[in-house]
Amino acid sequence: MIRTAIIGGSGYTGGELLRLLAVHPQVEVTMVTSREYAGKPISLIHPNLKGFYTMNFTNFSIDKIGEKADVVFLGLPHGVSLNYVPKLLEIGLQVVDLSADFRLKNPEVYKYWYGIEHPYPDLLQKAVYGLPELHAEELKGAKLIASPGCNATATILALAPAVKWGFVGQMKFVSDVKVSSSEGGAKPSEGSHHPERQNAIRPYEADGHRHAAEAEQELSLLANKQVEVSIVPHAISSVRGAMASVHMWTETDMDDMDIWKKIAEFYRGKKFVRIIRGGIHPYPDPKYIIGSNFADIGFANEKRVRRLTMFSAIDNLMKGAAGQAVQSFNISRGFNEDEGLKLPPLRPA
Amino acid sequence: MIRTAIIGGSGYTGGELLRLLAVHPQVEVTMVTSREYAGKPISLIHPNLKGFYTMNFTNFSIDKIGEKADVVFLGLPHGVSLNYVPKLLEIGLQVVDLSADFRLKNPEVYKYWYGIEHPYPDLLQKAVYGLPELHAEELKGAKLIASPGCNATATILALAPAVKWGFVGQMKFVSDVKVSSSEGGAKPSEGSHHPERQNAIRPYEADGHRHAAEAEQELSLLANKQVEVSIVPHAISSVRGAMASVHMWTETDMDDMDIWKKIAEFYRGKKFVRIIRGGIHPYPDPKYIIGSNFADIGFANEKRVRRLTMFSAIDNLMKGAAGQAVQSFNISRGFNEDEGLKLPPLRPA
Amino acid sequence: MIRTAIIGGSGYTGGELLRLLAVHPQVEVTMVTSREYAGKPISLIHPNLKGFYTMNFTNFSIDKIGEKADVVFLGLPHGVSLNYVPKLLEIGLQVVDLSADFRLKNPEVYKYWYGIEHPYPDLLQKAVYGLPELHAEELKGAKLIASPGCNATATILALAPAVKWGFVGQMKFVSDVKVSSSEGGAKPSEGSHHPERQNAIRPYEADGHRHAAEAEQELSLLANKQVEVSIVPHAISSVRGAMASVHMWTETDMDDMDIWKKIAEFYRGKKFVRIIRGGIHPYPDPKYIIGSNFADIGFANEKRVRRLTMFSAIDNLMKGAAGQAVQSFNISRGFNEDEGLKLPPLRPA
Amino acid sequence: MIRTAIIGGSGYTGGELLRLLAVHPQVEVTMVTSREYAGKPISLIHPNLKGFYTMNFTNFSIDKIGEKADVVFLGLPHGVSLNYVPKLLEIGLQVVDLSADFRLKNPEVYKYWYGIEHPYPDLLQKAVYGLPELHAEELKGAKLIASPGCNATATILALAPAVKWGFVGQMKFVSDVKVSSSEGGAKPSEGSHHPERQNAIRPYEADGHRHAAEAEQELSLLANKQVEVSIVPHAISSVRGAMASVHMWTETDMDDMDIWKKIAEFYRGKKFVRIIRGGIHPYPDPKYIIGSNFADIGFANEKRVRRLTMFSAIDNLMKGAAGQAVQSFNISRGFNEDEGLKLPPLRPA
Incomplete structure (x- = not known):
């Protein structure tokens, strides 16, 4: 022991x-x-x-x-x-x-x-x-x-396959993160007061969230070039769970299956990563991870405008x-x- | 009468x-x-x-x-x-x-x-x-x-000053919208079942949300050129309120005050638009609009990487x-x- | 003015x-x-x-x-x-x-x-x-x-017709109140911290809630004899709304219509009292009062055991x-x- | 296996x-x-x-x-x-x-x-x-x-020591239960629709809840005489957790420590029952049981009016x-x- x-x-x-x-x-x-x-x-x-x-x-x-x-x-x-x-x-x-x-x-x-x-x-x-x-x-x-903590973990896991495989040309990303209240810790504050926090959809530290630095460090290593990342967290009503959505424009038409394969290849053998695709729940949702160490990774591909979104869902107190x-x-x-x-x-x- | x-x-x-x-x-x-x-x-x-x-x-x-x-x-x-x-x-x-x-x-x-x-x-x-x-x-x-409905309204009001004044060169945008459950209407469904919806952070119609078409139409008129818009809604726990966050990269360093002035100029005299900036609540939050017809508009400017986010908060059943x-x-x-x-x-x- | x-x-x-x-x-x-x-x-x-x-x-x-x-x-x-x-x-x-x-x-x-x-x-x-x-x-x-405040108001309005008309012999009541977080005021505390309050079903001041004194005073006046009241509040997840449920044993079999008539008679002409009975929503629920000054009053009558429950729903910041x-x-x-x-x-x- | x-x-x-x-x-x-x-x-x-x-x-x-x-x-x-x-x-x-x-x-x-x-x-x-x-x-x-299911379990566990030890003379009880939405099962309905259920404090089956029959059966066995029980459930916003509050009038002044001892004696050696008393969290709250099989049992004793409340908190999908x-x-x-x-x-x- x-x-x-x-x-x-x-x-x-x-x-x-x-x-x-x-x-x-x-x-x-x-x-x-x-x-x-x-x-x-x-x-x-x-x-x-x-x-x-x-x-x-x-x-x-x-x-x-x-x-x-x-x-x-x-x-x-x-x-x-x-x-x-x-x-x-x-x-x-x-x-x-x-x-x-x-x-x-x-x-x-x-x-x-x-x-x-x-x-x-x-x-x-x-x-x-x-x-x-x-x-x-x-x-x-x-x-x-x-x-690492919640916002960095969610952002890195969402983006890692994309920067590794070069889904996009431009290595600049904004991670739009939706975070639950337990992420702020156990100390009460004005912002965590239940009547103020419940039903909020409240951006914070939106001028520059410092855990972006970790994401830049790790993703630059993977991409083998400088990656710029900006994290914009939004406080919402849940107690547990965080979701990173990173939207990007692809340079060419991309096929869903190709994207899926690349992500699956990147995370092959990783016990705590689940690739989410199709079915009744086609995208990750931290709701289905509560209390566990999983990171659920998924994506949405709007071919019309060549927009790709990478999603990453975690329990902020577990994988985060x-x-x-x-x-x-x-x-x-x-x-x-x-x-x-x-x-x-x-x-x- | x-x-x-x-x-x-x-x-x-x-x-x-x-x-x-x-x-x-x-x-x-x-x-x-x-x-x-x-x-x-x-x-x-x-x-x-x-x-x-x-x-x-x-x-x-x-x-x-x-x-x-x-x-x-x-x-x-x-x-x-x-x-x-x-x-x-x-x-x-x-x-x-x-x-x-x-x-x-x-x-x-x-x-x-x-x-x-x-x-x-x-x-x-x-x-x-x-x-x-x-x-x-x-x-x-x-x-x-x-x-117009909720997602289009929130997206257009967030982006209108930006495309009008040309905050960014590239006229392509993703509107990351966080939406409350009443937006889905009064008919029960699997996804609206309380145990499934509560605490969800669930993207939907993420491959292409059709109300983007309205946003493209209206914003192209304003910009006087073709604007591409993609809307990615995320279902969260609140009952009322929607928040659009649109992240973009500016071409030059932008000053907060200049951005504020442009937005204020754009919405001058509009009774139901409030420009949110500074104070304890520096960004819009639909929580503070509940039951009213306001649209609260704000922004965040991360100069380090020239990232600008436009925020728009509305009550989906009112202004939406x-x-x-x-x-x-x-x-x-x-x-x-x-x-x-x-x-x-x-x-x- | x-x-x-x-x-x-x-x-x-x-x-x-x-x-x-x-x-x-x-x-x-x-x-x-x-x-x-x-x-x-x-x-x-x-x-x-x-x-x-x-x-x-x-x-x-x-x-x-x-x-x-x-x-x-x-x-x-x-x-x-x-x-x-x-x-x-x-x-x-x-x-x-x-x-x-x-x-x-x-x-x-x-x-x-x-x-x-x-x-x-x-x-x-x-x-x-x-x-x-x-x-x-x-x-x-x-x-x-x-x-008066929320718990006393809800309790008194629930019980007033019952003590006035003598639905029960014993003039001792426990008001089981479910209260929302805004009732605790705007100051943050350990108990109001969002991660702690959200999803709580937490009794408090359960050894003796002092607003019972007001209920005893007002109801004794109505009953024209001493009434004993105990209030047991339970903090739950909502932000607004309070519900008092007062359970009692009737001395005789009582008919629903008779009870309804007595309550309606008691509150006749009161603009802000609505008597709730039947339909899809047969009992009061503070959810349907949010933002208004109404008190919705209703009851449930289990003849099998001669149990009567009086319900009273209010918005704690409005009627409360x-x-x-x-x-x-x-x-x-x-x-x-x-x-x-x-x-x-x-x-x- | x-x-x-x-x-x-x-x-x-x-x-x-x-x-x-x-x-x-x-x-x-x-x-x-x-x-x-x-x-x-x-x-x-x-x-x-x-x-x-x-x-x-x-x-x-x-x-x-x-x-x-x-x-x-x-x-x-x-x-x-x-x-x-x-x-x-x-x-x-x-x-x-x-x-x-x-x-x-x-x-x-x-x-x-x-x-x-x-x-x-x-x-x-x-x-x-x-x-x-x-x-x-x-x-x-x-x-x-x-x-057994949730409401019966919570009610029986709250009342068992009281009827066993005869805390009260009158063997008639109302169990005021606050229940979470997962108790209603996985099928959507009007009442479970998120916009309707969230923030509700809604009594249901308040005219006679049939699981009272189980409580009467089990408690009568324990009391060795006929016990009457009425269960009044209230649907609230949480997804998991149920709380039974049973209020009763004691015949004599009762001391907190005596009550505690009797409850502890009754549940001695029961692995999944925890007796809650004193501290920052003096009463049971299903919030602190989520995902586990515990039943937390506690009480409140208002000597002024000889009112005793027994509380029982469980996770409705686990112990329930x-x-x-x-x-x-x-x-x-x-x-x-x-x-x-x-x-x-x-x-x-």
């Missing part, structure tokens, strides 16, 4: 990790920290977990964690993980960081989007971008996994956060990729 | 017309037809209207309608209005048609999208496209108003259906544009 | 008053105060009202209000109104208080529920409990109106707050009861 | 069974029937299950099922199961019937509620009412399990349908009660 600590365990991502790890056959959760709730039972904050954990939240102490854990999942805010990662690696722990702190390879790009010099540019190089569909090989044995982290962790340890992630999506929900 | 008949009054658009006309000072509703509910009280089908109408639904008889009405609002399915309009005009009635039957000017385009030859191509020319922000002058005295029809009717009769449409949006809702 | 001030205008009740008064033909809003947003435009906080008010929020100053207003609507928290009402009355203003501060007649009862001695017991006597269906006569010319306050105000001034309240409910919403 | 057939597998209960059995270590699903979708892939109808089942739906043939299955789960409408059960038992299959056909012991009561003579009164006696918290012993080795059936099946086979049911509830959802 791998002794596992969750640092920052009171938020939604922490809760989702606890949900998954409660039944992961190779994992024993030995420590869950929360500055705010130290000393209080886990089920006080995560009422769904009543009966699954008897331990309390503790304060995070970097001195003791070495004796208690083999791996640490960091569910800390962006800019906070930074301070702990080097020390955690130094004392020999594996780190799965769910923040954005180690996702970008280029320190200049980091500085542009986050406004500060990255203090550990060497670790940026060492970290593996934890999107297993692109980096499964590098994840094996990885000591530092920078696990905790599930993906566990998937990368599994690969890093040589476990089956879907260990602890086998239950089908919930429907209807 | 103008005697008013509503043909096809049992659906959501019919119900919304009844809601509005119940308090319209110049209108007396004299007849409401429904094949399915003839003989039954209006409030049986529209329980919100209990106490506002004592009359029953009747069967539609073209012979008697001339004695009972001065104007007819047609809330019939596409392809059905066709059969009644010529006769209604002939007996001297004004017709406000909420179907798509008379919205397109070019019979070829009609045939392409609707699969049949239009039987009355001359009436296509005579009909006024009932989007008052573009056709207020022609609406004065109009005998046949072809009142019944409200717009009443607005056009008001103009056609020389009434104040907002007669019967004065109440502010409901919030929160 | 009656010059009207709204004190505490940034919350949902304040916003709803502003929505209604924007089109009230006898009212001119001359002042809207907000400690938090003084100096800021009303539409910044109430984005739905953009275009309806150009004024800014101001600070509340009791010295200046006499020059600016004839009537004051108080949208302040419980315990705050207390401090202003005597002075406002003294300078000759009419006061419509939407807090609970002046709703109870008995200072002992007030002390029991609110934990403090009421400083103005004489004003408790003078205030008129602003439920027009019970106190229309006393409201005429009233200087101090204590306008702002709409009711305007209704009482209208009566106090001799206007039509429904002035400014004429638009039918919104549907679907 | 136990070969398992699901008869009537295209509905929500069938889908939920398939979701659970896909990962049940002792079960192999060998046949799934659907009259409507025979020949079509399971994932066409249950898009969440894409990748989990490759088989198609088949037509149900009682002749072949004996070769293919050891146990049969019947997800058929009430009145249809009746026709198959005797034959299925005869050919040696174990039957888990999720309909109401074999839940009542008394044929007279069956006739009262279902309007027909039960054709197999002997089987009524033989069937075990599959509520494991009451009938675990009888379930061991059971050949015919009559698995498929999960409970699997739990009973597990017990009948001597497996761990929670085999295939171990994953914690989803949150937030």
